[in-house]
Amino acid sequence: MIALGRHILAEYYNCDAQKLNDLEFVEKSMKEAAVRAGSTIVDSVFRRFAPHGISGVVVIAESHLAIHSWPEYGYAAVDLFTCGENVDPWIAYEFLKKEFSAGEAECQEVARGELRVLGQGARHKPEGSIGPIPLQEQP
Numbered sequence: 001m002i003a004l005g006r007h008i009l010a011e012y013y014n015c016d017a018q019k020l021n022d023l024e025f026v027e028k029s030m031k032e033a034a035v036r037a038g039s040t041i042v043d044s045v046f047r048r049f050a051p052h053g054i055s056g057v058v059v060i061a062e063s064h065l066a067i068h069s070w071p072e073y074g075y076a077a078v079d080l081f082t083c084g085e086n087v088d089p090w091i092a093y094e095f096l097k098k099e100f101s102a103g104e105a106e107c108q109e110v111a112r113g114e115l116r117v118l119g120q121g122a123r124h125k126p127e128g129s130i131g132p133i134p135l136q137e138q139p
Contacts (some may be wrong), residue, residue, distance in 0.1 A: 004113030005063060005083040010093055012076040014103025021071035023048040027056060029099040033092035034058045034065050039082060062087045076100055081112065 019025050027046040034041055039060040046056030057066040063081040070076070078096060080089040089109075097105045 002115045003111035004115065005081060005111075006089055007082075007110040007112050008078075008080040008089045008093055008107050009110065010078040010080060010096070010105065010107040012078065012097060012100050012102040012105050013074065015069075015074045015076055016101040017071040017074050019100055020069040020074070020076055021048070021052045021054065023054055026054045026067060026069065029096060030056060030058050030065055030067055033080075033095045033099075034060050036095050037080075037082065037089055037092040038087045039065075060087075065092060074103075076102075083112075 019029075023046055027044065030046075031041060031044060039062045041058060042061055043059045044057065046054060048054050052071045054069045055067065057064055060082070062083045064079070065081070066079040068077045076096075078093075080092050082089045093105075093107060096102075
């Protein structure tokens with residue numbers, strides 16, 4: 001199968017509740033996971049909710065890593081969506097499992113943007129592809 005991206009849907013159970021409710025720890029861990037996986041961080045946004053829980057996203061040049069935590073249940077849902085051949089989302093998955101002290105973890109990988117190209121491989125950014133649209137031209 002040829003696909004533009006790999007999307008790991010991760011579920012971390014029986015995690016350290018204090019870690020899952022620590023905004024600085026969660027943001028640092030998610031960014032470190034992105035770097036360890038070989039991606040390029042573009043931006044990030046994280047928010048702590050009252051009375052508990054954190055949601056956040058690390059935007060990477062190769063897509064994104066996102067988290068939603070429920071410390072009261074020791075649970076975190078994490079999306080690791082990467083594109084290209086130089087990023088390994090499984091490294092991020094394993095790193096976060098350790099960081100959050102997950103007692104259990106489950107995941108599934110979904111191929112995103114499946115391509116069926118006869119006689120040739122597909123690359124994330126084919127030669128001659130259109131680059132990003134400048135901000136002033138976006139609708």
